[in-house]
Amino acid sequence: MTEPSSPPGAKDTPRAHGLGPRAAAALVFGSSAAVLVVEIVALRLLAPYLGLTLETSTMVIGIALAAIAFGSWLGGLVADRIQPRRLLGPALGVSGAAVALTPAALRASAEWAPALLLLIASLTILVPGALLSAVTPIVTKLRLTTLAETGTVVGRLSGVGTVGAIVGTVLTGFVLISRWPVSGILIGLGALLLGGSALVEWRTRGWTGAPALALVVVAGGLATTVVPGSCDTETRYHCVQVTADPGREGGRTLVLDGVRHSYVDIDDPTFLEFTYVRALASVVDAAFPEGEPLTAHHLGGGGLTFPRYLAATRPGTRSVVSEIDGGVVRVDRERLGLRPGSGIEVRTEDGRLGLRRLEAGSRDVVVGDAFGGVSVPWPLTTAEAMADVRRVLTEDGLYVANLIDHGELAFARAKVATLSETFEHVSLIGEPADIGVRPGGVAEGGNLLVLASQRPVDLPAAQAALDARQTGWKITTGAALTSWVGDARRLTDDYAPVDQLLRPSR
Structure with missing residues (x-):
């Protein structure tokens, strides 16, 4: 019916x-x-x-x-x-x-x-x-x-x-x-x-x-x-702007989604504007003989500030960069002076997948500097990812990662806890007020570097280099770092709530 x-x-x-x-x-x-x-x-x-x-x-x-x-x-x-x-x-x-x-x-x-x-x-x-x-x-x-x-x-x-x-x-x-x-x-x-x-x-x-x-x-x-x-350019992942520095003829700032991501002097790649990049250069320079060429892998490219620095200060250095955003790579070439033959190979790929393609023991340095806004992409934070980093490093190799965290620094603590289970030697580098490791200190947060290796690094030399570049950053390691990490839970592919740990940052 x-x-x-x-x-x-x-x-x-x-x-x-x-x-x-x-x-x-x-x-x-x-x-x-x-x-x-x-x-x-x-x-x-x-x-x-x-x-x-x-x-x-x-x-x-x-x-x-x-x-x-x-x-x-x-x-x-x-x-x-x-x-x-x-x-x-x-x-x-x-x-x-x-x-x-x-x-x-x-x-x-x-x-x-x-x-x-x-x-x-x-x-x-x-x-x-x-x-x-x-x-x-x-x-x-x-x-x-x-x-x-x-x-x-x-x-x-x-x-x-x-x-x-x-x-x-x-x-x-x-x-x-x-x-x-x-x-x-x-x-x-x-x-x-x-x-x-x-x-x-x-x-x-x-x-x-x-x-x-x-x-x-x-x-x-x-x-x-x-x-x-x-935006100057809209890519698959970012709203991109490039701003000129009125106080420095070759100075350019790469802005991604409203965040100042990289500063590049296209005329002088040894000029490092951002404090965390000066700190990164200080640690790497202290860990390896002066001028010695390195084989480096960079997770995240942005303006390629540090790969350019290595190419200029360590002739013969070969840097491979995993940068997921091909649009940013085009900006590097068209507006930030990246030229062929610079010793920098940029691969448009996911950083985690890029790590898997590298041969074991093939890198002297791995640099973690990939961000989506202020957050490190979670697949690059886990114990499994760090195991891949450890695999591609030489026995004397060095892993250095840039982090941004605030408040209780829950993500930074979890990151250090994760690295401590993979590497023999781990240190944290940052402004003392940012880290809050002083007795009774309260963390303010900001940029931090975490350093990991299988061999001991000359930390006094690294600290001297940090001081020479007037970073104001200090190195924390050993028992002080263990106390600072506390009961932070390590990050794994099965458990990596990076955005939630970073919530105070936003």
Whole structure:
């Protein structure tokens, strides 16, 4: 027995229910894909202000899922009370306008009203996500004519929507972000949604709201050119800016997602601006004979400050760099003076995978300086990763890692605890006030270096080098370091809550 939703005798045709099967599939496919595009791009937009962390990703995913749930519920509810054909055009058009305004709204609020950033970010995901998710129940209502076909129609459109979401995810991650700025992606998507809205309305009843929403899309595009927070280059992983140092002709600062990542003097690679790089150079110079060429591997490249320093001070040094972001490598070559024949080989690869490809005992030095915002990528922090570092080092090899931590320094303590189970000799280097190792001292946090090796390093010579470069940093080792680490739990591939340990830093 069936329950007709159209007059008796009406045939199951597009005219009867208002939407043909191909048009229905296209609408569901496109709207579902658009929701995932917005979600992924929102992560990129928020990274310069909230960091590319587990918490940021979790928040964006949670908001997107809430938008999908709310939109699906609301779309079905409204479709039962209002003629569904009247809802499709406005849902697409308004969501298109909201998507196009997202880059300008997020960046403006981050710069001018940071207290509102989370609210604005939530709305820029919720509003278009809910409107686009409402399309599927609306289209389903239009396609249903009898209860006998309910399973077929709902199942088919649900499958089409899932495929659309998959395509939107893959297309964004592998194609769009690598070729266009995130602001361009969202403005283009907004224009496509508005075009779909106009087409739907033209096929049904004609809608005078389309020109007004078109102006909103145009306004969103224009606004992205004047609001702060724009990038020189947008890569797959970062918003990149290069700023010149007015006090030094060759000085350049590489800024990734709003964080000063590297300082490079393209005329003098021995000039080291950042304190942690001077400390890094001091430790390595003290551990190996002066001028001796080294074979080094660098986890994380950025501006390649330290590989350039080694090439200049130790002729014949061979440095291999694992840098996951090919866009940053292009910036190194085009704007930061990296030239062929410098003894620096940059591989666009994940650092952990790069370690696995290295031969055992092939490196004198491994330098850990990879960051996503202020967080070291967790796969590079674990005991298993450190075992790989130990494998590729020579017996006299040295591992030096740059860390950033604040508050109780929970991550730094866990990192030292992890290294202590892999290497015979471990030391911590930093500003005493940052580490908080003085009696009754309270850690302030900041940049720290952790040094690990199988052979003892001449720490007095390292300390003399640190003092000569006026770093103000001190070395902590032995019983004092053991007491400082306390009961910190080591990090493993099975347990590495790096973002949670770093929470006080944010």
